[in-house]
Amino acid sequence: MAAERLFERAVRLQLQGSGCEERRMYVRVSIELQSTSTPIHKRDLVVQLTDDTDPFFLYNLVISEEDFQSLKFQQGLLVDFSAFPQRFIDLLQQCIQEQNKDIPRFLLQLVSSASALDHKPVFLNVVETNPFKHLTHLSLQFLPGNDAEIKKFLANCLKCIKEEKLLLEQKLKKTEDDLTRQLNFTQQ
Amino acid sequence: MAAERLFERAVRLQLQGSGCEERRMYVRVSIELQSTSTPIHKRDLVVQLTDDTDPFFLYNLVISEEDFQSLKFQQGLLVDFSAFPQRFIDLLQQCIQEQNKDIPRFLLQLVSSASALDHKPVFLNVVETNPFKHLTHLSLQFLPGNDAEIKKFLANCLKCIKEEKLLLEQKLKKTEDDLTRQLNFTQQ
Incomplete structure (x- = not known):
């Protein structure tokens, strides 16, 4: 299996649970493209x-090329599997650019059906707010990691x-040695 | 809960599985005394x-004061729960002193019933070899850690x-700053 890391960064997002106040938190988003060629050629987009x-x-999302077809259909996407990761990263970058603004135009939301992040699936949404409405550009469902996955992570x-x-x-060792040597040399 | 770390060290031991060759490996042994006072006073010796x-x-052993009574009976120990940890540490120290000898008098063994350490219980034995026989001073059974325990660890x-x-x-930052300052001072 080959894995190519496409993106990794701590991103500020808005956490929304049912019946609790919204709050902002930093979450590290990592995006990897994993591919296997034996027995068959297979590509998965793995988001953590x-x-x-x-x-x-720890929340995981694995999108295979087949999964992507239904995601594409559900969310009306116009790109194919190969182009999707970069579009997703572009959306994240737009959110990052605005993450410290009081009223960001692009906002990353982590939405849980429970009142807290209580080992339930969550949705990661990229939402644009224009003067007229909230526009959801992308909504991805993540599953909480189990003990074995957290252990591995x-x-x-x-x-x-x-x-x-x-x-x-x-x-540290090299810095100490170098500078001590220079110091001795200068003092002579 | 209060925890007091009594011992922690990587110790060389002899690994024995069924039907496989013996080999030497380093295992970190950590011994902690955990005590709670509410609702009742309770002490556990936790060995990892x-x-x-x-x-x-990860292999765990938890000996409560009650557990110790049966261990004491089974293995014919003459000390009580309070004195046991230090006697155990003394035995480990004797093994450490001899761990690089070809024929150590005191040897720590990790014995598995499986051919490899395959998530099965293991025994940690302290064995003295005298000209007459192998004398087992102590034999403690450890359980393999499950995913949740390994995750926590x-x-x-x-x-x-x-x-x-x-x-x-x-x-590193301080070393760089200090030595650079000294160097500048000396060069003036």
Whole structure:
């Protein structure tokens, strides 16, 4: 399996639950295109929502080429599977540009049917607000990660952060050595 | 709940499965005394086996004061619950002292009934080998962690390593600033 990371960024969004106040929070959106060629050629768009401050927050969406056909039909999309990821990323970028405005024109919403994010499916909506109405450009349903998926996700985070920590340790060692050497040289 | 960490160290042990070759590996043993006072006073000895190189390796043992009575009876122990943790740590220390010897007198064994560590219970044994026989000083049964337990363990690892990484970043920044300042001062 080959995986190509297309997008990864913490994005500010509006959280909406039933019967609770709206609030803003940052969610890390990662978009990957996974492809396998054996036994058959198959491509999946994998989108993950995580929260840097909450290790147990994980929502997944996997869109296969077949799934995309029904999504395309349901939401009246005019692009094909290949062009979809970049259009989705463009919409996210528009939301990011306006994420600190009081009244953003493009807004990312995370909508839950429960009162809190309580291991229920959620919808990620890209909503444009014009003087006339709210226009939903895209609405994607995400499923909460189960224990096995969260475990796998955390193991991967741990692997990455261990590598980053090792690099930092090496850089610190090198910085100390370099500057001490320069200092000794200058003092002579 | 209050938790007191009594021991934490990567210890070399001998892995034994049924029908497979023995091999040596490092396992991190952590021993904690957890106590709650509400609603009733209760103490548990919590022992965890993990592998720094495998995020999914987790074996747990929880010994309550009641559990300890049957362990004491089964294994003919002469100490009470309060004294047990330190005796266990003493035995581990004896194994650590000899862990790099070809023929150690005290050896830690991890024994699985399966051919590999395949999510089956395992026994952690402290075995002394004298000229006459193998003497098992202690044999404790551990259960493999389920997805939810591994998830919780990994989230905790991630939290700790993030803190360590932040401290490293701060130290690197300070080291660069300090030494650059000294260098500028010396060059003047």
